[in-house]
Amino acid sequence: MTIEREEYTSPVSASLNKRVSIRHFTGEAIPDEMLRAILNSARRTSTSSNMQAYSLVVVRNPETKKQLAVLAGNQKHIETSAVFIAICADIHRLEIAADMHGKTIAKNLENFLVSSVDAALLGQSVLAVAESFGLGGVMIGGMRNHPKEAAELLGFPKGVYIVFGMSLGFPDEAKRSPQKPRLPEELIIHYEQYDTSDPTEKLRQHDAELAEHYRSQGRGLDDAAWTGVIANRFSTIRRPEMRSVLEELGFNFD
Numbered sequence: 001m002t003i004e005r006e007e008y009t010s011p012v013s014a015s016l017n018k019r020v021s022i023r024h025f026t027g028e029a030i031p032d033e034m035l036r037a038i039l040n041s042a043r044r045t046s047t048s049s050n051m052q053a054y055s056l057v058v059v060r061n062p063e064t065k066k067q068l069a070v071l072a073g074n075q076k077h078i079e080t081s082a083v084f085i086a087i088c089a090d091i092h093r094l095e096i097a098a099d100m101h102g103k104t105i106a107k108n109l110e111n112f113l114v115s116s117v118d119a120a121l122l123g124q125s126v127l128a129v130a131e132s133f134g135l136g137g138v139m140i141g142g143m144r145n146h147p148k149e150a151a152e153l154l155g156f157p158k159g160v161y162i163v164f165g166m167s168l169g170f171p172d173e174a175k176r177s178p179q180k181p182r183l184p185e186e187l188i189i190h191y192e193q194y195d196t197s198d199p200t201e202k203l204r205q206h207d208a209e210l211a212e213h214y215r216s217q218g219r220g221l222d223d224a225a226w227t228g229v230i231a232n233r234f235s236t237i238r239r240p241e242m243r244s245v246l247e248e249l250g251f252n253f254d
Helices: 011-018 032-042 062-071 076-080 092-099 109-132 147-153 200-216 227-233 242-248
Strands: 054-059 083-090 136-140 160-169
Touching: 011 109, 032 054, 032 109, 054 062, 054 109, 062 076, 062 083, 062 147, 076 160, 083 092, 083 109, 109 136, 109 160, 147 160, 147 242, 200 227
Parallel strands: none
Antiparallel strands: 054 083, 083 160, 136 160
């Protein structure tokens, strides 16, 4: 007897299941009220202990976007997006709140992590709501290449750093990329306890699937399309100056 599997779907799950990063835009402006609706919806994102240790800096100015693109490694889609959004960890307000009561905020690793996680959650919500309105975007970790210069360009006070950026706009559908395969479900989702069985074979299968995806796009990556990239890219320390720069920007890790 065949047992029918009930399918669960919703507008949110449908949106996430079809999402891809968008780097090509039509050039159409995002209406101000649409943008405000997106950002204000995202402000309801979960936050640790109601700290709200994040800020968003919205950039439309073409010259500023051009400079940000250079800081991120010449990522052209920052320039061509309708809006660039800096997703920031922000303990500046916390310091002021504590000072209002004669206290000093503890600057430690925990508060750094909380503010960074808060910012990441907020950024994902911004993108999810934007996509529900027909927009598209891409996260830009390259904004951490030059965090001090980005902070100066955007006028950050002490206690604020850019966790990542986001290019946002109406997608150029003719240039929309097909969806990349993700790692197998069983490598990501664990039940009750972490599954420590050897993932090597499943990783090889994912390598092959991803390599085929890239080949269909005319990209000649070898068969180790995921594991090889991970091994090469992350076997050396990236952004080794990050800790000292963040301390200069007002964070601490004691």
